[in-house]
Amino acid sequence: MKTNQSWGGRFAEGPKEAVAQYTDSQSYDRALYAQDIRASQAHARMLGRQGVISQNEARILVNGLDRVREEIEAGNFVWKPELEDVHMNIEARLTELVGDVGKKLHTGRSRNDQVGLTFRLFVADRLETWRQRAALLCSVLADKAAEHKTDILPGCTHLQPAQPVSLAHHLLAYAWMFRRDAMRLEDTLERVRISPLGAAALAGTTYPLDPLSVADEVGFAEIYGNSMDAVSDRDFVLEALFDGSTIMMHLSRLCEEIILWANPAFGFVRLSDGYSTGSSIMPQKKNPDVAELMRGKTGRVYGALTGLLTVMKGLPLAYNRDMQEDKEGFLDADRTVEASLRLMAGMLEELTFRTDRMREACKAGFLNATELADYLVGKGIPFREAHHITGQAVAMAEKAGKGLEDLTLGELQSLEPRIDDSVFAILEYAAAVSRRETPGGTGPRSVETQLEQLHQWLGQNLGEEN
Numbered sequence: 001m002k003t004n005q006s007w008g009g010r011f012a013e014g015p016k017e018a019v020a021q022y023t024d025s026q027s028y029d030r031a032l033y034a035q036d037i038r039a040s041q042a043h044a045r046m047l048g049r050q051g052v053i054s055q056n057e058a059r060i061l062v063n064g065l066d067r068v069r070e071e072i073e074a075g076n077f078v079w080k081p082e083l084e085d086v087h088m089n090i091e092a093r094l095t096e097l098v099g100d101v102g103k104k105l106h107t108g109r110s111r112n113d114q115v116g117l118t119f120r121l122f123v124a125d126r127l128e129t130w131r132q133r134a135a136l137l138c139s140v141l142a143d144k145a146a147e148h149k150t151d152i153l154p155g156c157t158h159l160q161p162a163q164p165v166s167l168a169h170h171l172l173a174y175a176w177m178f179r180r181d182a183m184r185l186e187d188t189l190e191r192v193r194i195s196p197l198g199a200a201a202l203a204g205t206t207y208p209l210d211p212l213s214v215a216d217e218v219g220f221a222e223i224y225g226n227s228m229d230a231v232s233d234r235d236f237v238l239e240a241l242f243d244g245s246t247i248m249m250h251l252s253r254l255c256e257e258i259i260l261w262a263n264p265a266f267g268f269v270r271l272s273d274g275y276s277t278g279s280s281i282m283p284q285k286k287n288p289d290v291a292e293l294m295r296g297k298t299g300r301v302y303g304a305l306t307g308l309l310t311v312m313k314g315l316p317l318a319y320n321r322d323m324q325e326d327k328e329g330f331l332d333a334d335r336t337v338e339a340s341l342r343l344m345a346g347m348l349e350e351l352t353f354r355t356d357r358m359r360e361a362c363k364a365g366f367l368n369a370t371e372l373a374d375y376l377v378g379k380g381i382p383f384r385e386a387h388h389i390t391g392q393a394v395a396m397a398e399k400a401g402k403g404l405e406d407l408t409l410g411e412l413q414s415l416e417p418r419i420d421d422s423v424f425a426i427l428e429y430a431a432a433v434s435r436r437e438t439p440g441g442t443g444p445r446s447v448e449t450q451l452e453q454l455h456q457w458l459g460q461n462l463g464e465e466n
Contacts, residue, residue, distance in 0.1 A: 023321075028331060038121060040065055050210055140348050150430075
């Protein structure tokens, strides 16, 4: 094989065919073409402003890169594996189009800092898309919550019935999770948007460059303070993958509940036909395959994070070729995270809640036991004693096959004479929900406050009122 034109001057022959295939990255990093061209155009303009090349040469380079982008987007670009990556493929085609001036594009930079800036631009673009998707999903959950403020269902701990909550409150718990995810991404973007250009291979360059102007042109606020750090840092990818992993964890938890709720034993939701599948042998089945697959795909994103952590853990300064392994994992994670957020929003919009089944389920599991204990505390009984009396009431009701609310006043007074008939209003499930008005609680005013807070944030982050 011929030697690569970017580095082959001292080599009598090129790498073995198997080695070339093993080290090839253009088959996947071509996804970064737009960001590479954008960064290269900013670099060319800066070279012209600084007098490193002429202003006319800078214009030729910028216009030539526009032509390369048009070819790629039209599907006419010929990708050459022997050129290794997206960066050399674009530069080689540029030189074919504009002549020897194309060879001046790489002045003052190395592929080390070039790759770093290109990938940072790509990651920043994708994280902004994730952020918008997370905010949209938060909006869908808030809208669904607003439709179900008066519907109640069992709230669980240990997957066991604990206390009644409103369906709105349950859905808003997830809305807050995805709000945090969106905010986390916004915070991460501040650290992604730092330009390494000017670091060159590892030690900087002798050319009179203006790296900060390049950073400003591509929308970055800062440049790296240390050139060796600049070309060897992949923290920004790791942080992005952590954010993606957290998003998928939140999605997986929501999927788990949808899967459980869709089971007829719960019967809390009906999946739309568009987000479920059937069985090849059992005609009655309606399987929550989208939720199950999303739950399973969470492992792909975790794997990308763990894989890159493993790549980076033993690398000395500065750049090492191991870092080429940063892209495939992120590209796969990007596809998974973006599609999962989009599909979850669609699935929730078409989900039907069986609020009658939810309300009926509140009668199982003595969800109003805490209400009875609190009622007894209100009668002047110490909480630990009230807890014990309530436990006796639960045992009595369980033995009789009743709910606490079905016990007679006489039965309750046999346990504690201070109980009167006002207890029955306290034992109503809806009352149990409405009494919990502490900040963040399931009470109606608290839920309204949550909705107001989320709508205010969504209005700022989606560019419209929600």
